[in-house]
Amino acid sequence: MALTAAHSSTSPIIVAGQLTLRTIRGRNGPFTIGRLTTHLGVFEVKDAELEQYPEGKYDGEFLIKYIYPRAYPTGGGMRFEIRASLDGMTLSGLDELSRDDAKSFAAQEVDPLDEEQGTQPIATSVTAPTLQATPVHASSDPLIDTTPFGMDVPSVAVAASGGPDSDDAALFGLLWPLEDSIKLDSTIDRRTLRAQIARLGELGYALDFKAQEWSREAEPQPA
Structure with missing residues (x-):
């Protein structure tokens, strides 16, 4: 063809x-x-x-x-x-x-x-070593809008509040607060998607490739 x-x-x-x-x-x-x-x-x-x-x-x-x-x-x-x-x-x-x-x-x-x-x-x-993604956080600079495309979230106002979750709220938009299982929207801009993926790894999530969802890994129980 x-x-x-x-x-x-x-x-x-x-x-x-x-x-x-x-x-x-x-x-x-x-x-x-x-x-x-x-x-x-x-x-x-x-x-x-x-x-x-x-x-x-x-x-x-x-x-x-x-x-x-x-x-x-x-x-x-x-x-x-x-x-x-x-x-x-x-x-x-x-x-x-x-x-x-x-x-x-x-x-x-x-x-x-x-x-x-x-x-x-x-x-x-392609022979370059494959490394773990460097942690990336949404910017708290009020002049930089990190809101994912299509998500009506006041990222600048949230980030400026200085709360402990402000960067994550700005990064994940409507997905925040995160549930135990979440599905990312791959139609947002690629840079933001990469930042979300890196942050999920830091927060203890792992991808279930069959379900195509990220799930929070169970914490080990005390002996």
Whole structure:
């Protein structure tokens, strides 16, 4: 099938396949990219939803919204790839990423955040060590609005109150106060989503990849 432009289907298709995720550390911190292997072909996936998942190989069913070609500058040249945009997925299994799986990605990768912000993409070597996300907090500077898109929360006023939860309330918006199980909104801006993911890890939450929800890990009971 020849692809000359972004193709959007009126009825997205569901396909079985395997999604291989690779976590890379770039100038903006860790970012996650994926490769979806199906009977239709192999597609690169750069959706923000993937930011929540640890690297590995996930089996499941995937709802493909559209498939499109993408070209972008990197390393003094241009890279061309075929991407798939997902509208949902049901994951059923997880395997560790092998050394060969990791090497199968391009020698250099561009952070999707740089693409979305329209800044000059900077390729990052996939051989860079994968580190834990650096804790990120919403800014308490009244001149910086960290409210996630689509959430009508007075983040500036909350942060300025100086309360112990003010930064978290500003960061999570309508999700605050956090329940024992929560589902993040991957349609907010990617930088905010990454900050939420990093903060959830600090607060003792872990992702259940099958339920696609974050749950607070049980505290050990005293002996």
